[in-house]
Amino acid sequence: MLPAVTSESIALLPLYSRDRQQTALTPTSVINQTHLRPHGQLMYRFQDQLFWCEHDDVSSLNSRVSYLNAVVNHIRQTMPNRDQPLTLISLGAGGLLMESFIHKQLQGHGYQDINWRVIDIEYGPDGVHRCLSYRDSLDDFAGLTAGKLAVYSSEQHYFTTGTGGNGATNDRDRWATVLLIIDPPTSSSQALGRACIDPQSMSVKGRPVEDIAAANCLYLIACDPEYKELVDHAMAMLARGDRIATLCSILKCHVNKFGRCEVLSTQAPRSLMMKEACIPLLEQAKTIQASTSAPEMTISDIKRAVERYVTAMADENNLYYSVCCVSDYDVSLARLRDYIIDSPHSSSLATLEINATCIENYS
Template sequence: MLPTVTSESIALLPLYARDRQPAALTPDAVMKQTHLRPHEHLMYRFQDRFFWCEHEDVSSLRSRVSYINTLINHIRQTMPNREQPLTLISLGAGGLLMESFIHRQLQGYGYQDIHWRVIDIEYGPDGTPCCLSHRDSLDAFATLTAEKLAIYASDQRYFNTFTGGNGGVNDRGRGATVLLGIDPPTSSSQASGMACFDPKRMSVKGRPVEDIADANCLYLIACDPEDKAQVHHAMAALTRGDRVVTLSGIIKCHVNKFGRCEVLSTQSPRSQMMKAACVPLLEQAKATQASTSAFEMTLSDIKRTVERYVAAMADENDLYYAVSCVSDYDVSLTRLRDYIIDNSHTSLFATMEMNATHIENHP
């Protein structure tokens, strides 16, 4: 759980004078409007009901301010029409402090029709936040954005709004689109030496979910029976959402933009063994169903196929297998990026990882 949002109210300093365009943000200006609040091993910066998680080596105040300024400059240069609709999609939006600064800056530069799509596993499957802190943040952001806001628990839920036949708006058809991807603050564990550059291991940022409708990826993990507790510990850390874990005997399966199952593995012998066995089984499953109907692989199809493989392997070796459906951050980012760049309108993809900002312009 996050720190409880109290009833205190902080006077917001104006980001810009009313008779001129806003100045670029500075760390000092942000510090004057906010305060820090520790919670467990993380530090949160609050401005009234908005907050973000701050870590000096991963998502510092200075790097966040630099990200905002760089993003605003790119939007002004590549999307100069202030009257055209502008849609911003924020993955891992959390407490929306970053988004609130971006929104006010854009308003200061005259952008008039700003739409937000905020995605975070903490928001719950129906858009209802799981905890009071996020609920308060979303309520405040809805007011700030004049209700031009849609809330999703996962990228899968977001895509379902316009592929599920329920009348959702295709954001690419509205106008310019911006995707924001701030590397999860929980990856502060990477700064403590857990980042993995070993090709035989994989760093994963997935959150196991109960409802497969919120999942975009499947993890298959194999280990010796005596290491079973370590796997359970790693999955528990992912469920809490406060760690990035590194694993050796793992494959990740997800549906790519072509509707095919993509299998990612490490270079460890155990991981390679699972990939070599599962890929033909998944291809066979797709071919079998495609012969009788128009068929696009789903995560449920992948799960059934992988579980059949695990059941068959129970008689072949004495390994322990764990299958988990997850909302994987890296897969989400890839899927959303593929979505926004396949667009006749201008799009931007803006990420921040380990304090470094990267911007892609499309086309």
């Protein structure tokens, strides 16, 4: 049976009797507790070592405060039992300032057992440092959450880790779950309100990774040799982690929730040609995999099949091919959303994108 899905408005709800001492956040109260700090062309709002990136067109102060209040009020309405465990999963958590405000608001409303799962590709085992340091943010947030925090560099890591009961194998059965999607990677056209609807193009949000175990998706990109530098530039842009690339001749391959390889392509002739040739090779790989003890296909299986195609085509045409294993944001979101939808308890997805809040409740 398909779960019931409902959406809700952002209107604030009445306070419960035990919440009388806790008031909703306002932009002014946030300003009074934080300070702005420029970094390059961007502005970051800090509270101690916690921070977020603030941009009027994408993630303004007002939209963030509205989102915070909407999430807290939604939890109070749909998950009112404050003595039961509550798990919040934040994809692309970054500097964790949003999460810290949500945590403190929930504590003020009487929630006792608040568990956090924060996922960001920047949370590498060695504490990756790019534009800003996340190690101090994680330390601050760990102190705030009193040990009820688990940190992951990818959703694959979350799904395969169960040490101490913090992995996905345990979370969904504990009680209510909320998935937070705050300020996902955004293209300039999205920020300006111009969505890409060209069927011959595909916008992707994949971060290239060196370790294939950290990948959840594979891109196959083809172009004429003279455009090789443009493809390489697009991959370098994606490597920053906060950018979107729009490409024409591309296949996007990942393992869906049924353990099969899903192949997405544009309507560009070259992209359709690649899809038609690769699908039989991927089906063959699936057949081989099914005869082994492996539970499902992996990105490694997909990569081997796609590389067979690229090798075969090397003598057939004069195209440049790029095979790239990535941690794709949209695939991560789809996997996490499928996970919470299948929960036996109440679960919700709360998104803040281009200054707009959307909350879906699953029951």
